[in-house]
Every structure is written in C-alpha cells, then in structure tokens.
Amino acid sequence: MEDQKPRLAVFKFSSCDGCQLSILDLEEELLSLASVVDIAYFVEARRATAPGPYDIALVEGSVTTPEEVERIKEIRANTRFLIPFGVCATWGGVQAHRNFMNFDEAMRRVYPHPEAYSALSTSTPIWDHVKVDYMIQGCPPNRHQILEVLTNVLVGKKTALASNSVCYECKRKGNICVIVARGIPCLGVVTHDGCGALCPTYDRGCYGCFGPMDDPKAASTARQWWVLGVKPADIVRDFRRITPYAEAYNKGAEVYEREAHQS
Ligand code: SF4
Ligand code: SF4
Incomplete structure (x- = not known):
C-alpha cells in the first residue's frame, strides 16, 4: 500500500x-x-x-x-x-x-x-x-x-559510513602507492573513502573530491608534500581546491600559508 x-x-x-x-x-x-x-x-x-x-x-x-x-x-x-x-x-x-x-x-x-x-x-x-x-x-x-x-x-539499523582514507581502498585493490613509488603528491591519505581509489588506480594523485576523513592530520600530509618538493603555494591551493571550507584540510594549507604569500 x-x-x-x-x-x-x-x-x-x-x-x-x-x-x-x-x-x-x-x-x-x-x-x-x-x-x-x-x-x-x-x-x-x-x-x-x-x-x-x-x-x-x-x-x-x-x-x-x-x-x-x-x-x-x-x-x-x-x-x-x-x-x-x-x-x-x-x-x-x-x-x-x-x-x-x-x-x-x-x-x-x-x-x-x-x-x-x-x-x-x-x-x-x-x-x-x-x-x-x-x-x-x-x-x-x-x-x-x-x-x-x-x-x-x-531497516532501522544505526548507520555510519566508516571514515577510512582513500589509502585503505588502494590497499584493498593492491594499488602501488603513487607517493611512495613515484613521488606524486596525493591527498588520499587524508580523504574520505568511497571512490574506490579511482585516481591512484590510474597513477594519479587524489585531489580530495570526497572531502576529508575524520581527524585526517592534514598538517603531517602537507609536510610530506613539501618533502616531495611541492611548492608552498601549490600545497595551499591543492588542500583548498575542492572543499575550502573544510577545517580539516585547512590545517594542511595553513602550515605553508605564510611561505605561499612570500613566494
Ligand atoms: S596512492 Fe594515495 S591513496 Fe593510494 S596509498 Fe598512496 S597515498 Fe594513499
Ligand atoms: S580525487 Fe576523488 S575520485 Fe580521485 S581518488 Fe580522490 S576521492 Fe577518489
């Protein structure tokens, strides 16, 4: 009915x-x-x-x-x-x-x-x-x-999508990590899963289109990008590209904000 x-x-x-x-x-x-x-x-x-x-x-x-x-x-x-x-x-x-x-x-x-x-x-x-x-x-x-x-x-079941990172999906698919193997900056470390690690599967870094996972520690990822040789202005831009309002990603951008403005 x-x-x-x-x-x-x-x-x-x-x-x-x-x-x-x-x-x-x-x-x-x-x-x-x-x-x-x-x-x-x-x-x-x-x-x-x-x-x-x-x-x-x-x-x-x-x-x-x-x-x-x-x-x-x-x-x-x-x-x-x-x-x-x-x-x-x-x-x-x-x-x-x-x-x-x-x-x-x-x-x-x-x-x-x-x-x-x-x-x-x-x-x-x-x-x-x-x-x-x-x-x-x-x-x-x-x-x-x-x-x-x-x-x-x-069905009345309490629901919460697990907040894993895209890295989990890479591991499940057997992807070789693009950061570790090829030095490609990838936001998958801090990004909510759900896409099936689409970009790393095709040898591209994730750009964060699923938004941040819970408590992503984005500042550490930003520092890792800097070690890879990514310029501060590019770090700031990429961490704010898709969801600039997300505080979790901003914590990564903020680490290099001052240097980005000086460069
Ligand atoms: S390629 Fe990106 S998403 Fe996949 S394991 Fe490496 S850092 Fe994580
Ligand atoms: S940019 Fe989007 S589709 Fe590509 S790996 Fe990241 S979350 Fe998945």
Missing part, C-alpha cells in the same frame, strides 16, 4: 545536480528502492511532488542564499532523517571559495548586474544550519554508499 511506505524526498540546494544523478545511476537498484519507498519529492526524477512530512530527506547542495537558510529549516522541521549528500551539502563545495574572497568584487566579475541577485557572501554546509542525522560525502557521492545508508535507515 503506497501510503504505508516510508516517504523519501530528494532536495536540491546550490549545486550542479550531479549528486541526484548518482541516485538515478542506481538503475536496477533504483527500481527496488522505488518498490519499498514512496518517492514523494524528487523533481529530477518525477514531475509529481507531494508535501511533507517525509521520513527521509536527501539534500544535495550548499546554502548560499537567504531563501535557502529558511528552506532548510522548513525541511528539517518536516523530516525524520535528514541526510546531506555530496561535498556541497557536507562541506560547502567548491563554491565555498567565495567565503575567502571579496564577495562584492566576485559578484561584479561574474554578473553584469549583480544587484539583480540575492546571495549570501558564504557557501556553507547543511549542518551549519540544522541538525543532520547522517552524511554521505563525495563529488559525486558513491551510489553504493547512498544505497547503504538508505537501506540501513529503512
């Missing part, structure tokens, strides 16, 4: 829609999911929408406008389990570079008529505004991790 199924909603804030596409990428599993939940609100997938309350809300994107500040509070009030997914929702995303810029000047550079837009000078994650129940990182998030969290919530 349709009205007895848990009600799922998927919302978009400031973002590129890629996280929602990860849900659609579930393909066959999406049909199984749709058979056990009522997809009440998911405008990227279906035209019909139904108002809350919802049992589960997945939220893509960061908060960048005054309207979004109010909207996320309304969603929270109408939702049992609120789950930000993707690095925009969990860490403010790449658009959080604005947090460290002259916002008015950035607006003038981007828009011919900046006065036509109502925007905040910051891009912030969902947890900066309301309590969240779980988080799923990644740009975009891993569809299997999305399914794992949804399944656990649906």
